[in-house]
Amino acid sequence: MTRAEAVGERRAEILAATIRVLTRDGISETTTRKIAAEAAVNQAMLRYYFGSKDDLLFAVLQEIMHTTVEIVRSTATADSDPRVVIANSISAFWKRVENLPELQLIQYELTFYALRNPESARLARQQYAGYSAVIEELLKESYARAGLVCAVPIHELARFIVGGLDGLFFQFISDRDPVPVQQNLRLLIAAVISLAEGTAPPL
Numbered sequence: 001m002t003r004a005e006a007v008g009e010r011r012a013e014i015l016a017a018t019i020r021v022l023t024r025d026g027i028s029e030t031t032t033r034k035i036a037a038e039a040a041v042n043q044a045m046l047r048y049y050f051g052s053k054d055d056l057l058f059a060v061l062q063e064i065m066h067t068t069v070e071i072v073r074s075t076a077t078a079d080s081d082p083r084v085v086i087a088n089s090i091s092a093f094w095k096r097v098e099n100l101p102e103l104q105l106i107q108y109e110l111t112f113y114a115l116r117n118p119e120s121a122r123l124a125r126q127q128y129a130g131y132s133a134v135i136e137e138l139l140k141e142s143y144a145r146a147g148l149v150c151a152v153p154i155h156e157l158a159r160f161i162v163g164g165l166d167g168l169f170f171q172f173i174s175d176r177d178p179v180p181v182q183q184n185l186r187l188l189i190a191a192v193i194s195l196a197e198g199t200a201p202p203l
Contacts, residue, residue: 011049011059014039018060023102027057027109058120061110064103065127069134071096076138080145082196087189089135090161094185097169098178105173132158139196151198160195164188 001009017039021030032053036043050056075088097104111127114120136158143150150157168188172181194200 007049010041014041014046014049014056015060015063018056019064019103019106022060022106022109027106027113030057032056054117054120057110058114058123061107061114061123061127064107064110065130068093068096069130072131072134073138076141078145080142082139082142082146082148082150083193085138085142086161086192086196089138090165090185090189090192093131093165094168094181097172098181101173101176104169108170108173128162131162135161150196152195157192157196161188161192164191 014035018030018035021034021038025034032043032046035056036046039046046056050059072089072092075085075092077084077088111124114123132155136155139150139154139158143154165188168181168184172178191200
């Protein structure tokens with residue numbers, strides 16, 4: 001194993017330990033002492049790999065963002081039906097939250113934490129811009145393969161999808177009842193398809 005690989009592996013271990021502590025104790029009770037104990041390293045090692053506690057927390061947020069984007073991107077297929085791509089991308093976001101609701105809660109906590117710091121507020125913007133971008137990319141590829149034109153600008157449709165999902169995710173992590181969310185997801189998918197095909201009633 002090269003030094004770079006060893007460093008990458010140790011960073012990944014620390015990030016995983018930080019997520020476990022955040023999941024167990026919440027952001028307000030998470031300390032570098034707890035993280036170091038969970039990762040079986042000393043606090044000096046945390047500073048060596050990540051700098052300050054805030055730097056470490058924001059690295060966790062970026063890791064969650066990256067993982068979510070990769071999960072959604074993995075749903076990409078050669079399917080030329082934009083309706084399938086819309087349904088698959090929305091469903092992929094939902095499955096991530098349904099399977100790991102505590103991780104979604106951590107993500108929201110870290111997002112609000114980042115927004116309170118002018119130097120890190122960009123991470124919140126990058127997060128939502130990244131989610132919109134991956135959906136936009138999948139939709140553009142699908143419409144190109146199908147030789148079709150979306151009835152609304154694709155970047156606006158992608159933002160609409162992310163906004164709709166965010167509301168449903170907040171509801172789910174509040175009451176942990178998947179049934180109404182699954183029903184509303186079907187409505188969201190139908191609404192997005194209707195907008196994309198130009199069959200939604202005019203405002």
